Amino acid sequence: MDRIEFIKQLRIALSGVVNHIVIEDNVRYYEDYIDMEMRKGKTEEQVLSELGNPRLIAKTIIETNKTAGSETEEYSENSTYENNAESRQSARGNSGVHVFGLPLWLVGVLTVILLFMLFTLVTTTLFALLPYLLPIILIFVVIRIIRRMME
Secondary structure (H helix, E strand, C coil), X not given: CCHHHHHHHHHHHHCCCCCHHHXXXXXXXXXXXXXXXXXXXXXXXXXXXXXXXXXXXXXXXXHHHHHHHHCCCCCCHHHHHHHHHXXXXXXXXXXXXXXXXXXXXXXXXXXXXXXXXXXHHHHHHHHHHHHHHHHHHHHHHHHHHHHHHXX
16 A cells, blocks of 8 residues: 555545544644655655554544544534634644734734734823923923022
């Protein structure tokens, strides 16, 4: 059996039993795993031999998926996708920034808008207080000049 046949059998064994996202995540995982092991110097035949029967792997995936699904009240394709995305992200070691599940680009846009609003608030407040602060500052300056002249 070669890699193509292994992946094909894995897909067939998972089809109709688990969500297509789960299938794609696992297929991608095993393709990456085979590539990684081959880069380490193993042959494709050795890697596939170590992995074993793709139908047994599929059975494990199905059982794991059922166990994970029984912990929640209702199966949700979206929640499965989010859980898999989080596990892939943590496996890469890249935590990133996700505020309330927002994409990173949206967090950046919101940050720029927030900073602009803060800058606007500060400058507006200063300009609103300037007519009151300016005479007070001028009085202090005049008093200081008069004190220096008297010394």
